[in-house]
Amino acid sequence: MAEQTTTTTIDLPLKRPREGEENGAVSHETSAHISSGWFSEISPMWPGEAHSLKVEKVLFQGKSDYQNVMVFQSETYGKVLVLDGVIQLTERDECAYQEMITHLPLCSIPNPKKVLVVGGGDGGVLREVARHSSVEHIDICEIDKMVVDVSKEFFPDVAVGYDDPRVNLHIGDGVAFLKAAPEGSYDAVIVDSSDPIGPAQELFEKPFFESVAKALRPGGVVCTQAESIWLHMHIIEDIVANCRQVFKGSVSYAWTTVPTYPSGVIGFMLCSTEGPEVNFKHPINPIDENDNGCKSVGPLKFYNKEIHTAAFCLPSFAKKVIEAKATK
Amino acid sequence: MAEQTTTTTIDLPLKRPREGEENGAVSHETSAHISSGWFSEISPMWPGEAHSLKVEKVLFQGKSDYQNVMVFQSETYGKVLVLDGVIQLTERDECAYQEMITHLPLCSIPNPKKVLVVGGGDGGVLREVARHSSVEHIDICEIDKMVVDVSKEFFPDVAVGYDDPRVNLHIGDGVAFLKAAPEGSYDAVIVDSSDPIGPAQELFEKPFFESVAKALRPGGVVCTQAESIWLHMHIIEDIVANCRQVFKGSVSYAWTTVPTYPSGVIGFMLCSTEGPEVNFKHPINPIDENDNGCKSVGPLKFYNKEIHTAAFCLPSFAKKVIEAKATK
Numbered sequence: 084m085a086e087q088t089t090t091t092t093i094d095l096p097l098k099r100p101r102e103g104e105e106n107g108a109v110s111h112e113t114s115a116h117i118s119s120g121w122f123s124e125i126s127p128m129w130p131g132e133a134h135s136l137k138v139e140k141v142l143f144q145g146k147s148d149y150q151n152v153m154v155f156q157s158e159t160y161g162k163v164l165v166l167d168g169v170i171q172l173t174e175r176d177e178c179a180y181q182e183m184i185t186h187l188p189l190c191s192i193p194n195p196k197k198v199l200v201v202g203g204g205d206g207g208v209l210r211e212v213a214r215h216s217s218v219e220h221i222d223i224c225e226i227d228k229m230v231v232d233v234s235k236e237f238f239p240d241v242a243v244g245y246d247d248p249r250v251n252l253h254i255g256d257g258v259a260f261l262k263a264a265p266e267g268s269y270d271a272v273i274v275d276s277s278d279p280i281g282p283a284q285e286l287f288e289k290p291f292f293e294s295v296a297k298a299l300r301p302g303g304v305v306c307t308q309a310e311s312i313w314l315h316m317h318i319i320e321d322i323v324a325n326c327r328q329v330f331k332g333s334v335s336y337a338w339t340t341v342p343t344y345p346s347g348v349i350g351f352m353l354c355s356t357e358g359p360e361v362n363f364k365h366p367i368n369p370i371d372e373n374d375n376g377c378k379s380v381g382p383l384k385f386y387n388k389e390i391h392t393a394a395f396c397l398p399s400f401a402k403k404v405i406e407a408k409a410t411k
Numbered sequence: 412m413a414e415q416t417t418t419t420t421i422d423l424p425l426k427r428p429r430e431g432e433e434n435g436a437v438s439h440e441t442s443a444h445i446s447s448g449w450f451s452e453i454s455p456m457w458p459g460e461a462h463s464l465k466v467e468k469v470l471f472q473g474k475s476d477y478q479n480v481m482v483f484q485s486e487t488y489g490k491v492l493v494l495d496g497v498i499q500l501t502e503r504d505e506c507a508y509q510e511m512i513t514h515l516p517l518c519s520i521p522n523p524k525k526v527l528v529v530g531g532g533d534g535g536v537l538r539e540v541a542r543h544s545s546v547e548h549i550d551i552c553e554i555d556k557m558v559v560d561v562s563k564e565f566f567p568d569v570a571v572g573y574d575d576p577r578v579n580l581h582i583g584d585g586v587a588f589l590k591a592a593p594e595g596s597y598d599a600v601i602v603d604s605s606d607p608i609g610p611a612q613e614l615f616e617k618p619f620f621e622s623v624a625k626a627l628r629p630g631g632v633v634c635t636q637a638e639s640i641w642l643h644m645h646i647i648e649d650i651v652a653n654c655r656q657v658f659k660g661s662v663s664y665a666w667t668t669v670p671t672y673p674s675g676v677i678g679f680m681l682c683s684t685e686g687p688e689v690n691f692k693h694p695i696n697p698i699d700e701n702d703n704g705c706k707s708v709g710p711l712k713f714y715n716k717e718i719h720t721a722a723f724c725l726p727s728f729a730k731k732v733i734e735a736k737a738t739k
Contacts, residue, residue, distance in 0.1 A: 131486035
């Protein structure tokens with residue numbers, strides 16, 4: 084028990100005030116932190132904890148107009164995409180997030196034809212949308228071209244989504260794109276955003292939800308990344324309250340497991356506009372696990388219809404808060 | 412963006428060979444590792460990643476006959492119990508594990524009367540078993556008295572389980588206890604073990620499951636901690652295969668979220684012996700979230716009947732492996 088220990092060190096930056104924080108705003112640490120071969124994910128969004136991955140090799144580091152972008156080869160999670168120091172995806176567990184954020188909305192409505200993806204520059208959501216053979220047109224509006232370019236270079240199995248001829252890429256601000264979109268034009272909008280600090284902040288606010296509602300057809304659906312029930316119930320409460328005001332159809336919260344996201348879970352806010360009723364908990368547009376609209380994509384790894392329904396079952400502590408908001 | 416960064420360091424021990432490892436056995440790092448105010452959890456059970464919690468104060472450090480025992484006050488997860496460098500519970504998320512490992516089996520059978528807990532020295536499972544008013548007798552067999560004593564001192568809201576007059580504490584080896592138990596004597600056995608390396612290793616092996624099956628009444632149930640679908644499918648495959656051979660009733664796998672366990676999820680193996688049929692997926696012995704067999708225990712925080720059923724819905728990658736084993 085007293086044998087000698089060889090140690091390596093991880094430098095973890097202490098929380099420090101940054102430009103803007105004095106006014107109550109928070110932001111992620113922007114210096115993606117690798118030290119002695121470990122990447123550590125630290126943010127005021129999840130104070131007092133950090134997840135670390137062992138780094139084999141840093142493959143890319145750049146600074147776009149919007150954020151720091153990094154790709155590294157990890158020892159056990161495949162390649163990892165990091166924006167402003169926060170893990171966006173790893174090759175090992177990206178299936179859970181991409182499949183759930185896509186098929187939860189698209190399997191809940193009959194024959195989705197026109198779909199908009201906001202964010203999602205890595206292309207993974209596109210890959211999943213493309214499995215639906217009813218879809219005729221896919222718009223994606225990603226603000227940061229560097230994310231698209233880096234994904235195409237380093238994550239071919241994710242960015243394969245761009246190969247589908249139905250995809251139309253728009254580099255720009257999702258908020259502006261939605262404002263300019265013709266009314267009632269989309270069957271589904273999927274908001275694959277980063278956390279509500281940094282470039283994605285507006286995507287969690289009420290005016291944005293109003294634009295989404297306007298762009299959707301009656302009975303159209305939106306699914307938006309909605310943080311962790313373990314860490315961010317206050318944010319979720321606000322999102323639910325906003326959505327309940329804006330969307331006159333269904334408003335439901337779902338969650339799934341993603342090991343490399345803080346607390347190991349990520350949630351989704353699912354809403355529909357007034358019109359044909361949508362019951363998100365009972366999917367009516369099944370996708371088989373071998374469905375494969377695009378030949379270069381393998382079978383579904385995570386999503387199935389049982390886990391679709393299960394995703395809406397919440398632990399009691401979250402259920403109380405979310406259902407209270409939903410019925411007010 | 413170029414502002415100065417104050418950094419602190421975490422020492423992460425490199426994986427190193429230990430006594431016994433040369434023969435193919437693996438073990439957790441035994442030196443619970445705190446450096447510069449951060450505790451980091453490292454183990455060959457989850458190579459290439461580490462979860463770290465910021466430490467406010469170490470409250471206890473000891474070495475029992477079986478393992479290293481540590482308690483610290485964390486900055487954001489409350490008090491934390493660590494055995495051999497691995498987090499066993501934090502005050503913030505223990506509800507998920509304790510409630511699910513207990514109510515998944517007990518809500519699946521009518522009127523459980525006699526229950527055995529193997530391991531679970533912290534008392535949290537006892538606290539949950541005690542909510543069931545039908546229960547008349549609770550045995551607990553924990554190998555390590557230090558875990559019991561430390562929990563009573565530092566985790567009163569968990570160890571409160573020991574206050575119930577139906578509880579009988581046995582300090583000793585769970586394997587031996589079960590071998591000596593009268594045949595057909597328990598309605599339910601709950602195996603709240605640490606990982607299958609170290610003192611808990613035998614609790615994952617076939618002879619132990621055979622002893623459990625013998626100690627259960629016909630149609631009795633066992634629920635055992637069964638690792639992570641993201642990290643340990645090979646272990647889970649073996650457990651399922653063993654259980655399928657030993658238990659002639661139902662054999663089902665469930666999982667839940669626990670943020671401070673590696674990969675953020677933990678699984679449970681649920682089995683019943685030959686006899687009255689048990690359908691774990693549809694609980695027939697509901698427990699209300701305000702059920703409270705013991706006055707000093709608050710309402711359920713996590714478990715409810717929807718999340719019970721949802722826990723058995725598996726991602727496709729896990730379903731394939733587990734159902735293949737289950738039907739062989």
